[in-house]
Amino acid sequence: xxxxxxxxxxxxxxxxxxxxxxxxxxxxxxxxxxxxxxxxxxxxxxxxxxxxxxxxxxxxxxxxxxxxxxxxxxxxxxxxxxxxxxxxxxxxxxxxxxxxxxxxxxxxxxxxxxxxxxx
Amino acid sequence: xxxxxxxxxxxxxxxxxxxxxxxxxxxxxxxxxxxxxxxxxxxxxxxxxxxxxxxxxxxxxxxxxxxxxxxxxxxxxxxxxxxxxxxxxxxxxxxxxxxxxxxxxxxxxxxxxxxxxxxxxxxxxxxxxxxxxxxxxxxxxxxxxxx
Numbered sequence: 001x002x003x004x005x006x007x008x009x010x011x012x013x014x015x016x017x018x019x020x021x022x023x024x025x026x027x028x029x030x031x032x033x034x035x036x037x038x039x040x041x042x043x044x045x046x047x048x049x050x051x052x053x054x055x056x057x058x059x060x061x062x063x064x065x066x067x068x069x070x071x072x073x074x075x076x077x078x079x080x081x082x083x084x085x086x087x088x089x090x091x092x093x094x095x096x097x098x099x100x101x102x103x104x105x106x107x108x109x110x111x112x113x114x115x116x117x118x119x
Numbered sequence: 120x121x122x123x124x125x126x127x128x129x130x131x132x133x134x135x136x137x138x139x140x141x142x143x144x145x146x147x148x149x150x151x152x153x154x155x156x157x158x159x160x161x162x163x164x165x166x167x168x169x170x171x172x173x174x175x176x177x178x179x180x181x182x183x184x185x186x187x188x189x190x191x192x193x194x195x196x197x198x199x200x201x202x203x204x205x206x207x208x209x210x211x212x213x214x215x216x217x218x219x220x221x222x223x224x225x226x227x228x229x230x231x232x233x234x235x236x237x238x239x240x241x242x243x244x245x246x247x248x249x250x251x252x253x254x255x256x257x258x259x260x261x262x263x264x265x266x
Contacts, residue, residue, distance in 0.1 A: 034226030038166050039235045043159070051226045058141035059226070062148060062165045064158075119213050119234040
């Protein structure tokens with residue numbers, strides 16, 4: 001599903017990365033804990049998170065997460081937006097909760113982008 | 120040939136410098152990508168470096184990080200001055216953490232840093248002395264699969 005379709009399904013506003021909405025995604029992970037993203041997420045997916053600081057963008061860049069959706073209407077801080085622009089990571093803000101955003105995307109056929117075996 | 124160092128760089132990291140946390144590992148990632156290592160090898164090195172960098176920022180006073188890359192391996196070293204780790208075996212257990220609420224607010228401090236560094240590395244060595252500091256060295260084999 002393209003990021004543009006994802007944006008419609010989970011009612012997002014695009015914060016940055018308007019030009020990259022045609023990217024295609026099959027896998028999603030939802031986490032507030034960046035340690036979980038670094039340890040269990042497969043590269044190339046979409047991250048749903050409630051963590052709005054710059055660490056969300058650095059973690060995504062390092063772990064090769066291609067786009068971030070902040071849930072419950074959260075908007076990341078300025079420095080996070082600046083870094084995301086530099087690294088070409090689109091940022092979106094969904095008005096839905098983490099649970100509902102995850103549920104809607106799962107219903108549309110997106111699948112977990114993580115390997116939850118212990119380290 | 121395989122021992123020829125393609126690249127060496129030293130970085131310094133300050134403890135509690137939360138606003139720059141992650142800048143060294145992002146730079147390491149760009150350097151390795153630039154050299155031409157395989158994408159997944161670069162990702163493993165970047166993840167392990169970022170976890171190590173966060174540990175320095177969260178727990179140590181300061182540290183020196185050293186990156187050396189040969190055609191077949193990436194070696195990264197973090198040598199810090201600080202409180203050290205009293206029980207290294209315990210710190211290597213998934214879920215063991217001494218993090219403060221401030222660290223947890225940043226999305227870290229779940230007790231997965233060191234286990235995840237070891238998970239991403241092919242060689243991993245750590246030694247630590249309380250009130251002196253911690254020395255971490257990890258290597259990722261690139262098996263000649265790069266430029």
